[in-house]
Amino acid sequence: MPFRDAHEIVGRSVGFALSKGVDLAQLSLEELKQFAGEQIGADVFDVLTVEGSVKARAHVGGTAPEQVRAAVKRGRRRLRA
Numbered sequence: 001m002p003f004r005d006a007h008e009i010v011g012r013s014v015g016f017a018l019s020k021g022v023d024l025a026q027l028s029l030e031e032l033k034q035f036a037g038e039q040i041g042a043d044v045f046d047v048l049t050v051e052g053s054v055k056a057r058a059h060v061g062g063t064a065p066e067q068v069r070a071a072v073k074r075g076r077r078r079l080r081a
Helices: 003-020 029-039 042-046 050-056 065-080
Strands: none
Touching: 003 029, 029 042, 042 050
16 A cells, blocks of 8 residues: 555544544554555454554664664674674
8 A cells, every 4th residue: 555545544543433432442453444445354453552553663763672783793893893
């Protein structure tokens, strides 16, 4: 899904959660599907926590623990050079 489409879905979902006075993770799957349709599944709840969000960024420079460890390792090598 293009970033702009995902961004719009998240923005609308967050707005809905705010209007209900709840966290995004407290919305039901059915409520979330009204913004994303069948493109969203129950696995969305794996990334709707701080820990899940951090772990989901598993690309170079991302916040996933393995990426942070790799960055530290690269930094230490550069400092030794």
